[in-house]
Amino acid sequence: MLIATEVLQRHLSDPRWIVFDCRHDLMDHARGARLYAENHMPGAFFAPVETALSGAKTGTNGRHPLPLPDDFADFLRRHGVTADTQIVAYDDVGGQYAARLWWLARWIGLRRVAVLDGGLPKWLAEGRPVTPEPSAVRAPGNVTAQADMGLVRPAAEVAALAGRGLVIDARAPERYRGETEPIDRVAGRIPGAVNRFFKLNLNADLTLRPAEELRAEFVRLLAGRDPAEAVHQCGSGITACANLLAMEHAGLGGSRLYPGSWSEWIADPARPVARG
Numbered sequence: 001m002l003i004a005t006e007v008l009q010r011h012l013s014d015p016r017w018i019v020f021d022c023r024h025d026l027m028d029h030a031r032g033a034r035l036y037a038e039n040h041m042p043g044a045f046f047a048p049v050e051t052a053l054s055g056a057k058t059g060t061n062g063r064h065p066l067p068l069p070d071d072f073a074d075f076l077r078r079h080g081v082t083a084d085t086q087i088v089a090y091d092d093v094g095g096q097y098a099a100r101l102w103w104l105a106r107w108i109g110l111r112r113v114a115v116l117d118g119g120l121p122k123w124l125a126e127g128r129p130v131t132p133e134p135s136a137v138r139a140p141g142n143v144t145a146q147a148d149m150g151l152v153r154p155a156a157e158v159a160a161l162a163g164r165g166l167v168i169d170a171r172a173p174e175r176y177r178g179e180t181e182p183i184d185r186v187a188g189r190i191p192g193a194v195n196r197f198f199k200l201n202l203n204a205d206l207t208l209r210p211a212e213e214l215r216a217e218f219v220r221l222l223a224g225r226d227p228a229e230a231v232h233q234c235g236s237g238i239t240a241c242a243n244l245l246a247m248e249h250a251g252l253g254g255s256r257l258y259p260g261s262w263s264e265w266i267a268d269p270a271r272p273v274a275r276g
Contacts, residue, residue, distance in 0.1 A: 001102075001114055001115070001245070001248060002010075002079075002114055002115055002116075002117040002208060002249065002250060003035055003088050003114040003115070003117060003121050003203050004117055005116065005117070005118060005122055005126055005128060006123050006217040008041075008088055008116055008123075009049065009128055009129075011086070012042055012043055012129075013043075013130070014086075016084060016085060016086055017044060017085070017086045017087075017274055018043075018045070018080055018081055018085050018087055018088070018138070019041055019044040019045070019087075019088045019089075019116075020044060020045055020046070020047040020079075020087065020088070020089045020090070020098075020101055021036050021040045021041065021044045021045065021046050021090060021091075021120075021122065022047045022049065022053070022089050022090065022091045022097040022098045022100065022101050022118070023035050023036060023091050023097065024048075024050075024091065024097045024101070025079040026096065026148050026183060026185075026235075026236075026238070027182075029049075029050050031049065032046065032049065032097075033046060034170070035046065035092070037094065037132065039130040039131065039132055039134075040129075040130060040131065040135075041090070041120075041123065041128075041129070041130060042129055042130070042131050042133075042135075043135050043136070044106075044135060045079045045103055047075075047089070048263070049064070049097055049100065049194035049238070050064075050157045052067070052072070052075045053067065053072075053097075053100050053101055053104060054066070054067060055067040055068055055071070055148050059125070059260070059267065060216070060261075060264065060267040060268070061187075061259075061260050061264055062236050062237060062259065062260035062261055062263040062264035062267070063183070063184075063235065063236035063263040064100075064191070064236040064237050064238055064259075064263075065259060065260065066104070066107075066126075066152070066237070066259045067104070067237060067265075069107070069108050069145035069147035070145050071144075072104050072108060072145065073108055073143050073144060076105070076110075076141060076143050077140050077141040077142065077143055078140060078141075078239070079138060079141070079142045080127075080138025080140065081110075081141040081143050082141045082142050082143060082253070083110070083142070083143055084112070084221065085112060085141065085143075085252055086111065086112045086113075086114070087101075087112060087114070087116070088113075088116055088122070089102055089106055089113070089114070089115050089116065090113050090115070090116035090120055091103040091119050091120065092119055092121055092224065093119070093206070094119065094199060094201075094202045094206040094242070095115050095116075095117075095119060095202075095208070095245065096198060096239045096241070096242045098115045098116065098119065098243045099115055099241040099242045099244065099245040100132075100237075100238050102114065102115050102241070102245060103241040103244055103257065105173065106151075106189060106222055107147055107148060107151050107152075108143075108145040108146060108147050108148035109144075109145065109148065109170075110143065114246060117207045118205055118206050118207040119206055120204055121205070121206055122131060122206060122207065125205070129152070133175040139194070150256075151256055151257060152256060152257050152258070152259055153231045153256045153257070153258050154258075155230075155258070155260055155265060155268075157270070158190060158231060158258050158265070159190070159191070159192075159228060159271070159272075161229070161231050162190045162191060162192035162201060163191070163192040163195045164192070164225065164229075165192065165194055165222070165223065165225055165232050166225055166229050166230050166231055167190055167194070167230075167232075167233060167258070168193070168195075168196050168221070168230055168231070168233070168240075168243055168255075168261040169189055169190070169193045169194065169195050169196070169233055169234065170196060170197065170198040170232060170233070170234040170239040170240045170242060170243045171189075171195070171197065171234050171239065171262070172197055172199075173195055173197055175187070175235070176189050176193075176195040176197075177189070177276060178273075178275030178276065180265070183235055183236075183263075184235060184262055184263050184266060185266065186266040186267075186273060187275065188273040188274055188275045189262070189273070189274050190233065190265055190271075190272075190273075191263070191272050191273070191274040192274075193233070193274075196217075196221055196237075196243055198234070198239045198242040198243050198246070200217070201214060201242065201243070201245075201246040204222060205250070208243060208245075208246060208249055210249060211238055211249050211250045212250075213253055214246050214247070214249060214250035215250035215252060218246070218247055218250055218252055227252035227255055228253065228254030228255060229255075229256065230247070230255040230256070231255065231256045231257070231258050231264065232244050232255060232257050232258065233258040233265075234263040235258075235261055235262050235263055236261050236262070236263045236264075237257060237258070237259040237260065237261045240257055240258070240261060244257060246249075
């Protein structure tokens with residue numbers, strides 16, 4: 001689930017390993033592609049969050065709806081992924097975008113997928129190689145999508161789960177409280193949701209904190225409720241995947257994603273909003 005930088009460097013030329021650069025900026029959608037063109041890990045392919053890692057927007061399904069399972073599988077196939085490929089995803093902000101690719105790959109049935117612990121900042125701090133050169137095209141892969149819809153929870157089920165303290169909001173505390181909202185048109189939270197800012201999962205070097213520490217904090221947050229019943233949300237289903245990754249890393253498996261998250265929730269004015 002996590003790959004260390006030294007392990008990835010040893011496998012950069014291994015044809016059974018495929019690396020995806022998931023850098024992105026929610027306020028500047030062109031940033032990831034721009035940075036990738038300047039420099040990326042040798043052999044890495046760019047995974048655009050707004051297209052490859054998201055689906056079509058309808059105006060009511062949030063800012064980053066899930067892609068169709070077959071569309072995401074096709075993206076992976078076009079970059080050479082097979083059922084035996086070890087996929088590694090990285091970004092430069094602590095794994096929130098890389099975790100989205102990690103979650104999507106698991107959602108369609110793949111298991112050999114990991115996030116680079118510490119991402120590109122740790123890689124560069126250790127003097128490891130990057131290049132502006134385009135990555136060599138690979139022979140098409142053969143993965144198929146077998147999406148597990150049990151890994152998601154729709155809006156229709158979220159209110160009841162939040163009322164039981166089982167919805168975990170990954171946004172910054174001030175957004176959770178409704179004091180500010182830099183992206184979505186309505187500030188606030190789903191009533192009953194509890195807050196776990198995803199950046200609390202990280203060390204200063206952007207690696208994930210020790211599993212036992214994370215486990216203790218998530219168990220305390222859930223206050224006796226079953227971790228496998230927990231549902232993660234954020235603004236649009238991106239940073240929620242970082243909390244999903246952290247819980248899995250902590251040995252608390254089975255939690256789910258509310259893909260539409262806050263941006264879908266507020267699309268229906270009949271849904272309640274809490275603040276404070």
